[in-house]
Amino acid sequence: MNWTWLHKFASPPHAYRIAGRLAPWFGWPAFLLIGAGLYGGLVLAPPDYQQGDAFRIVYVHAPSAWMSMFIYGTMAVAAAIGLIWRIKLAHAVAAASAPVGAWFTVAALSTGALWGQPMWGTWWVWDARLTSELILLFLYVGFIALRSSFDNRDRADRAGAVLAIVGVVNLPIIHYSVYWWNTLHQPSTLTRLGKPTMSGDMLWPLLTMLFAFMLYFGAVLMVRLRAEILARERNALWLRAEIGR
Amino acid sequence: MNRVSAAQAMALLYRRDLVLAFRHWDQVFQPLLFFAMVTTLFPLALGPELDELRSLAGGVLWVGALLAALLGLDFLFRSDQADGALEQLLLSGQPVALLAAAKGAAHWTVCGLPLVLASPFIAIALGVPFSALCAVVLSIALGTGILSAIGAIGAALTLGLRRGSMLLSLLVLPLVMPALIFGARAIDAAVLGDSARGPLLLLAAMLVLALTLAPFAIAAALRISAE
Amino acid sequence: MNDLSWIDMGGYAAFVWPCFAIVIVILIGNVLAARRLHRQARDAAIRRVDAGQGRS
Numbered sequence: 001m002n003w004t005w006l007h008k009f010a011s012p013p014h015a016y017r018i019a020g021r022l023a024p025w026f027g028w029p030a031f032l033l034i035g036a037g038l039y040g041g042l043v044l045a046p047p048d049y050q051q052g053d054a055f056r057i058v059y060v061h062a063p064s065a066w067m068s069m070f071i072y073g074t075m076a077v078a079a080a081i082g083l084i085w086r087i088k089l090a091h092a093v094a095a096a097s098a099p100v101g102a103w104f105t106v107a108a109l110s111t112g113a114l115w116g117q118p119m120w121g122t123w124w125v126w127d128a129r130l131t132s133e134l135i136l137l138f139l140y141v142g143f144i145a146l147r148s149s150f151d152n153r154d155r156a157d158r159a160g161a162v163l164a165i166v167g168v169v170n171l172p173i174i175h176y177s178v179y180w181w182n183t184l185h186q187p188s189t190l191t192r193l194g195k196p197t198m199s200g201d202m203l204w205p206l207l208t209m210l211f212a213f214m215l216y217f218g219a220v221l222m223v224r225l226r227a228e229i230l231a232r233e234r235n236a237l238w239l240r241a242e243i244g245r
Numbered sequence: 246m247n248r249v250s251a252a253q254a255m256a257l258l259y260r261r262d263l264v265l266a267f268r269h270w271d272q273v274f275q276p277l278l279f280f281a282m283v284t285t286l287f288p289l290a291l292g293p294e295l296d297e298l299r300s301l302a303g304g305v306l307w308v309g310a311l312l313a314a315l316l317g318l319d320f321l322f323r324s325d326q327a328d329g330a331l332e333q334l335l336l337s338g339q340p341v342a343l344l345a346a347a348k349g350a351a352h353w354t355v356c357g358l359p360l361v362l363a364s365p366f367i368a369i370a371l372g373v374p375f376s377a378l379c380a381v382v383l384s385i386a387l388g389t390g391i392l393s394a395i396g397a398i399g400a401a402l403t404l405g406l407r408r409g410s411m412l413l414s415l416l417v418l419p420l421v422m423p424a425l426i427f428g429a430r431a432i433d434a435a436v437l438g439d440s441a442r443g444p445l446l447l448l449a450a451m452l453v454l455a456l457t458l459a460p461f462a463i464a465a466a467l468r469i470s471a472e
Numbered sequence: 473m474n475d476l477s478w479i480d481m482g483g484y485a486a487f488v489w490p491c492f493a494i495v496i497v498i499l500i501g502n503v504l505a506a507r508r509l510h511r512q513a514r515d516a517a518i519r520r521v522d523a524g525q526g527r528s
Contacts, residue, residue, distance in 0.1 A: 034499070038492070043478070053482035060495040083465075100502055107498045111491040118487050138419040146416060149406045158469045159402050163416060166398055166462050170420050173451070177423035184430065216499065223506040230513035240521050 010089040013238040016229045019222040027219035033212035040205030048202075057115040059205055063213040064107035065129065068136055069171075071101030071217060075143070076168035079161035088232060091157035094164060095147065096224035100217060102140035108133050128182035135174050139167045153232065254339045255347035262351030265324075272320065277359045280313035284367050295372035302371040303384075303432030307425050309367070310360050310385050311392065315417065317356035318396040319410045321348065322467070326404055331471050341464035346456070349397045349463070357389030373436055380435030380445065387448040388428040394455035395420050401466035424451055 041059035048055035075097045082090030109130060116125045124130070146163055150156035198206070233239055249257070266273060287305045288298055298305070325331040334344050364385040365378045373381060399417040403409035431444035481488040 042492070047482055052484060054484040054487060056481070056488055057491045060491055064495060099505075103498050103502055107495050110494050114487045114491045114494075118484050135419050135422055138415070142412075142416045142419065145412060146402060149403070149409075149412060155469055155472065159466065162398070162462055162466050162469070163402060166395075166420065169458065170423070173423045174419070177426045181426045181430070220502050220506045223503075223510050227506070227510040227513040230510070230517045233517065239517050 010087045012089070012229045012233050012235075013242065015089050016226055016242065019225050019229075023219050023222035023226075026215045026222060030212050030215035030219055033208055033215065037205045037209035037212055040201075040208060045202045045205055046199075051119065054115065054118050057111055059209050061108060061111040061115060062206060063209045064104045064111060065133060066210060067213050067217060068101055068105040068108050068133060070214075071097050071104060072136060072140065072171065073168060075101060076164040079157075079164040083158055083161040083165070088157070089229070091161065092225055092228035092232060093221070094160065095157070096221055096228050097217075098140060098144050098147075100220055100224070102137065102144065104213075105133055105137040105140060109137065126182070128179045131182065132175050132178045135178065136171075139171075143167065249339075251339055251343050254337070255343050258334070258344055258347040259351045259354075262348060263354060266351070266355040273355055273359065276313040276317045276356050277363055279316055280309050280360050280363060281367065283309040283312055284371070288371070299372035299374075299436055300433075302368060302373045302436060303429035305371060306364060306368060306381065306385065306432060307388065307429045310364065310389060311418075311421065311425065313360055314356055314389050314392045315396065315414050317352065318393075318400045318413060318417070321352050321397055321400040322404050322470075326471065331467065335468060335471055341467060342460035345397065345401075345463035345467065346460040349393050349459070352397065353390055353393040357386075357393055360389055361386045368432075373432070376438070377432065377435035377441075380441040381432050383445055384428045384431040384441070384448065387445070387452050388424050390452050391424045391448070391455050392417075392421055394452070394459040398459055398462045398466060401463045401470060404467070404470040424448060427451070 037059060041056055045056070047053045075094045078090045078097065079094040081087060082094065112127075112130045112133065113124055116127065116130070117123055143160055143163055147156045147160040150159060230239070284305055287301065291297060291301070322331060325334070335341060337344070361382060364381050368378060368381045369375075396413075396417045399413045399420075402416065403413045406412060427444040427447045431441040431448065434444060435441040479485060479489075
């Protein structure tokens with residue numbers, strides 16, 4: 001298979017320009033959809049039979065949790081591509097994604113804790129999903145910390161890539177261990193942060209928010225990627241043209 | 246010149262590491278002492294009631310062994326990097342993954358095995374009944390094996406970094422949490438009189454996975470760190 | 473009257489609103505951080521280009 005198209009796309013000036021053009025196409029729809037999702041979730045959706053209005057937290061909790069895991073997968077795949085095919089742009093994608101994913105994990109954890117309080121009566125519950133998210137946060141922070149310990153960016157890229165790959169292989173194991181551990185120690189109580197059975201008018205705001213968060217990630221990734229590309233680029237020629245000097 | 250086979254190289258490396266380690270007896274004993282001390286902390290903190298300690302024994306044993314094994318990981322590659330032996334290994338033409346496996350095995354023999362041998366005694370001190378001791382030994386044995394394998398990856402990645410040992414712990418601990426869950430559960434089940442087979446088998450599966458995949462990750466990390 | 477009861481979120485207001493506030497702050501914060509990062513990288517690149525005039 002002819003890979004030149006990939007290498008051409010992966011050339012920094014090309015990627016820089018494309019990312020710049022894509023960012024608003026991700027960003028503005030994300031903004032509108034988040035608005036629509038918030039309105040749908042907070043105003044239009046009826047309160048849940050069991051949890052009342054507290055269930056509305058799902059509209060930010062679930063998309064955040066999904067994004068935290070999706071971004072980790074993206075990061076690991078990008079890092080693997082960078083490691084195997086030695087494509088710097090892939091490493092840049094991984095580096096750019098990590099902080100965003102970490103923040104989504106923080107969002108999932110804090111909204112999860114706040115949701116747990118009225119439901120269980122305590123501020124933190126060692127519920128399977130929250131514990132799994134916490135470990136995911138540790139993985140993210142480890143990745144970011146490892147990368148920042150290296151002075152040489154190339155070594156940081158590759159070391160981080162090895163760690164990310166090890167992490168993503170471990171992730172399903174961690175996930176299932178924690179779920180198993182949780183059912184073991186809480187056999188009687190509801191062990192998952194209640195995902196209420198959803199009717200149609202409760203569901204569409206959730207899907208909207210989910211899609212909106214994905215677009216949002218695309219937008220932020222494009223901007224961070226541009227910053228990464230600029231930071232890594234040593235060749236002044238295309239830089240000069242791009243910045244207009 | 247005679248070509249040395251990979252298996253011979255592994256055996257040579259394993260023996261060399263053991264000889265080097267046992268030259269410094271204190272380094273061998275330190276993780277063991279740490280294990281004993283950390284597990285002593287719990288009765289001191291929680292009270293001497295054996296019934297209560299027994300219910301926590303699985304967790305206490307595992308956390309103690311985990312932390313003790315983490316201590317020993319730091320030295321896995323450091324001295325080799327310092328005296329240039331690491332570069333020689335990478336340039337030797339032998340498959341680095343296999344050499345890494347040999348070093349990991351030596352590390353387990355020096356750091357992990359003493360913990361395994363000490364675990365039944367500490368378990369008894371925590372009120373664990375004799376019937377559960379077999380599960381204790383198996384659980385800690387499999388667990389320290391997993392820790393040596395995964396920890397070696399972290400040690401290779403953080404080799405030569407400032408404050409690398411703290412970072413090493415931060416990287417390795419999340420990855421071994423699943424082993425902790427099942428390992429502690431195995432001991433707890435045995436203490437309660439239930440069968441520990443399920444968790445032990447899962448632990449064994451994790452060990453096999455770690456032994457199979459970790460050497461490649463270690464080799465990749467060593468090549469990055471040794472530049 | 474209807475408006476006020478909606479804000480109350482069936483008594484869960486103290487949990488629901490902080491959740492949405494946290495997430496919105498995180499979303500906005502990430503956008504601002506990304507843009508600031510890009511700006512800083514641009515400035516640094518400009519400085520590098522200026523300093524290295526004549527070097528390719």
